[in-house]
Amino acid sequence: MIDRIRTLLSGHPMIPLDFSALSDDANLYDAGLTSFASVQMMLALEEEFDIEFPEAMLTRRTFASLANIADAVTQITRKAA
Numbered sequence: 001m002i003d004r005i006r007t008l009l010s011g012h013p014m015i016p017l018d019f020s021a022l023s024d025d026a027n028l029y030d031a032g033l034t035s036f037a038s039v040q041m042m043l044a045l046e047e048e049f050d051i052e053f054p055e056a057m058l059t060r061r062t063f064a065s066l067a068n069i070a071d072a073v074t075q076i077t078r079k080a081a
Contacts, residue, residue, distance in 0.1 A: 001070045008048050014040040024067045029060065038063045045069065051076045 002024050010019045015037045022031055033041075041063060046052055051073065053062070062072045 002066050012044050025065050
């Protein structure tokens with residue numbers, strides 16, 4: 001799951017981070033993620049996984065690391081199944 005997310009986000013022109021150089025637990029905001037880029041990231045994830053992040057998950061913590069994002073996507077897809 002994390003590799004799929006890493007590949008998706010690495011190819012997104014509106015998210016200017018080098019995901020290949022970041023560990024799964026690296027803080028994306030410390031690495032330079034902006035609020036605009038986090039919205040772009042959320043939209044790309046929703047499209048890729050055909051999900052919608054619930055309002056309760058629209059927090060800085062959800063998008064703070066690749067590991068957190070993978071956990072959130074896993075939770076959403078489990079609930080949808």
